[in-house]
Amino acid sequence: MGLTDYGDIYLAIHETGINLLLKHVMRQRPGLVNFASSVFANNIKLLCTPPELDPAVTEQHNRLVSVLQLPATLDLHSLPPNNPNLILPDLSRVPFPAVDFLVQVTDVGVDFYPGTMDLPADLGQLPLQMMAFHLSLSAGLRNTPPPTIPDAPLSCFGLTLYLVAGATATTDGQGRVNVKPIPGGFELTGIGPNGLIDSVNLLVNRFAKQPGNVPAAGYLVTQKGLLSVPSSGPNAGRVQVIPTLSTSPNLAHNPAIEDDEFKLWLNVITKLQPGQIPLGEPGTINVAGTAAPDALASQLFSEALAGETFSVAPAPAGALAVTAAATAQPTYDWTGPIPDAPPGPDHLTVSIAGSWVDQQFELVKNHFSFASTKHLEVDQAGAKILFDYDILLHLTSGKITRTDTGSIGLSDGDIAWDRMNLQLGLCIPQQCVNLPGLGQHCVFGGTPANPDIRIPLDLKNYLRSEIEVAGTPSIGYGKNKARTPGMTDRQAVASGEANKWGVFVHPDKVHVEPIDVDDTVNNLIDQAVAAALAQVTANAPAWARPLLMGILFNSKYIAQTLLGLPDQLNGWISEKIGVDMNLIADLTTALAQHFLTFPLFALDDPTTIMPEDTSVNPPLIPVLVPLRDLKVKIDHQELTVQGKVGPN
């Protein structure tokens, strides 16, 4: 059974990954989990529990706590009894007590069914399709001390909250997936007496179970990573990639909480808003059905890889680094070692239905272009024939295939010739003819630098060739070449020089069929030679030109007798271009390089899950999460990528 049997996209997040992710956030954004009076803002030794911090937090002087301002005054005017004989000052602005306080989240954890978390007895064992959370708090309070003893200690205490919940999910049609917890139980521990804690727990439990009291937590999946939408270019703001929750009747739970994972199945709809869209056709495309128009898909993909260039892996001998991407400044070296994989289960599994994979593969294919110029001189029957081509091509159409053996490929892929200018040059041995009354009249005798005949041919509409590519998905780790020795990941992210993980299709087979030159080219050549000869005989007297043309210089004579060329010039040209000028070999190499260097997907390592926050001074560092142990597999149905959150 495939992971995408019930939806275009399958997502599974393992509890270990979430717990690691939370710890990364706590280390890098301590202000999200520590709240206190301003006196504690940057004084770590006063906190009840010293937080574990990323070194960059202190290096960048980030705040350790979020400062909560207590109200300056309290309004107590309604407290005293209304008695005309009791006179009190105006109590509407009583100063708030001078106290310093602190609340810290010291630990947080998630446990998906089956449960491994030690839950309080009242919550029992974690039921099927449920998850448990725990939140450890440390808090304290003190009288605001005089300036002479600023480090007076707090009265600290600890509490732990446990929460058991199921989950439902909805989509809002705007790209957001909302996950709403179904409260199953709440337990606060660490407070006595028992009656007080039981009452608090009862109150919270009953409050949480009132309809509408628990909000849903939404995540805009189209915003980052999984489904990118263009934020620039002509389709900016016009494209909607809309996830919808799969409602397959064969799916018992969606989301499902099982196997220590939170699983979600989504279908995806890509919509293009009506309007003048230069790059594509308006319309609605069901990704599970037909592929999106190239232009739209191309832009989606471009957005995902905006600004990226990919270098060529070790180039085979004689290879031409000619792909459009590869000719840009090389940025990543994909040949280096892959970071060590931490032990344990995969933390994230993303499985994408085959149709979506096809689209991504199609996009990679569509990003291939090949440009080349070449020169060849052929000695032929004492003459020299010069070939010069200037070509630009890309791939079009073809059928994408996936197999259970883990390969993906393109068959019957056509080459679209954007430019194919071939110039034939003929250097013919000098030919002399005795003309009655005129003596000897000589023609030809040109050199490669100055051929006798130049025949420019625009062949872009006369060539045909098909390609076939078959490959297996592979993972690459691209080291950013701009990184300097000793540069940390954080510095690399700040300077836009993070490393990348890439999912590639490693070409096992690239086949370019012989380039077929249409036989109508023969006529083209005849006409071109005839026109050239007309120029050659232009110096002869007018009455002698027909004679010269008729005796010596008709094109058949030149081609077949004088130069010994075959009757079907188109086949001969095909061989010269494709084989003798190595176009087929060059194209094969370039295709292989392209698929080796242009990923289906690419992810920064470390990945930024929360950007730098410049709304405070000094700015808060971005929250970075290392990715490890990325794996990929493919079958006839889907492509699955798995990975782990790296340790601190």
Add this chain to the structure above:
Amino acid sequence: MALTSFANVFASIDDSVIDGLAHKLMFERPALFNYGDAGVAAHPEALCRAPSVDASIPRSAWVKKVILPATVDGKQLGTLTVPALNFCAQITAVEIDFSPSDVITLPPELNPPLPGQRVALHVGLAAGLGDGTTPTPSLHCFSLDLFLVVGIQVEGQAPIGQPITLRVHPAVGNIEIAGLTPDGLRDSLRILLTTFAQTLIKYIEDHGGIRIKAQPKFDQVKIKINPFPAPVVPGLPNNPAVEQNQLKTFVDLNIAP
């Protein structure tokens, strides 16, 4: 030494009298001290602490019924529905103890025994919540004890024939909440309450204090009499004085024909 050596009038009240009055009030007016939802009001036997009530008072009058709002403003969470729960809140004890301490056993945090010229207050609280699903409420009960130590100063004077205004100067020593754990939570709450009380008293002091208008009536004698606190002198270091389990007041009188 005579009781009026330092004043025209001496008046005192023993702490046992006040405690007795409080007990009497709780006995005859239980609804002033016991609060609960409709379920608990209908079934006062469900109260966390069974009140001692005069037999003539019907059970329906034991508990003051409190109706909670159906919804509350949860700010960013929106409007929250308040669940239907059984609950009660009771004042189970009100005690006063004038130094020397012999009524209230102060918790260690308040450094017993009670210092001289101080008043100790003890308020016993009981509360609980029940899930509201049973015909007779069943509550998760707990009790807390609030201890308060204060001092009192009174001063005031007025022209003869005019109402006297007394200024009361309470001085909070400390507050303690017994029964709450862990210690850090109890200490934090104690610090918060104590600091709050001290802040409030200082604010009141800085803004004129608590003033009580007293208008003595001496219609029968056809003379104008105005009482005021006797001044503090070496022989009368405290007025009012909190000592010998009594609150003692020494009053001078201005009398005019």
